[in-house]
Amino acid sequence: MLKVYNISSMQVARPKSNQPIPKNAKKVFAGVVFDVYQWQQKMFDGSYKIFEKIKRVDTVHVIPVIDGKLFFAKQKQPGRKTYLSCIGGRVDKGESILKAAKRELLEESGLVAEELNLWHAEQPISKIEFAYYVFIAKGCKKIQKQNLDSGEKIELVSYTFDEFIKLTADENFRSGEISLKIYRTLSDKKMMARYRKMFLG
Numbered sequence: 001m002l003k004v005y006n007i008s009s010m011q012v013a014r015p016k017s018n019q020p021i022p023k024n025a026k027k028v029f030a031g032v033v034f035d036v037y038q039w040q041q042k043m044f045d046g047s048y049k050i051f052e053k054i055k056r057v058d059t060v061h062v063i064p065v066i067d068g069k070l071f072f073a074k075q076k077q078p079g080r081k082t083y084l085s086c087i088g089g090r091v092d093k094g095e096s097i098l099k100a101a102k103r104e105l106l107e108e109s110g111l112v113a114e115e116l117n118l119w120h121a122e123q124p125i126s127k128i129e130f131a132y133y134v135f136i137a138k139g140c141k142k143i144q145k146q147n148l149d150s151g152e153k154i155e156l157v158s159y160t161f162d163e164f165i166k167l168t169a170d171e172n173f174r175s176g177e178i179s180l181k182i183y184r185t186l187s188d189k190k191m192m193a194r195y196r197k198m199f200l201g
Helices: 095-111 161-167 176-185 187-201
Strands: 005-006 026-030 036-043 049-057 061-067 068-077 083-085 087-090 115-122 132-138 153-159
Touching: 061 095, 061 187, 068 087, 068 095, 068 161, 083 153, 087 095, 095 132, 115 176, 132 176, 153 161, 161 187, 176 187
Parallel strands: 061 132
Antiparallel strands: 005 115, 026 036, 036 049, 061 068, 061 087, 068 083, 068 153, 115 132
């Protein structure tokens, strides 16, 4: 079910992992984006094996809706070809999920929203401790120019809802979690109608 959050309400529940990192796990590598944890896991025959899991910073994704159009980021980053994705990025240390979504929306589009509607949140990969959150932004208003990182070039592009559904199957659309969500429900006409209402209603 769609959860509507007032911008001043900053608590969003974190989705659970299918395989949480146990308390006895040790961090064996600390990277810029990824940390690696290992622990001794007991097998069914009583023996032990080293299990391993990666941990990374959670991310937020925002889809602004303005006049019936859904907006996405056509972006270029160093070492990568131009691709399409949602507006968004990593959650900063100590930052709430909603604050991160609001910040990323403002930085990458110059927009502020009257409300952020949580469409989907999940930890999609059991071997990676990582959650992503997808918000639908309503009541958007442009208040400033983009404030991009030095490694970002972003142009906003808009699509109708039907074009968005087709876009999720394009290999150039790099918000894979959203593509998977659409794919899983594409044959469910009632669910697709609910999605349409969530975005356009």
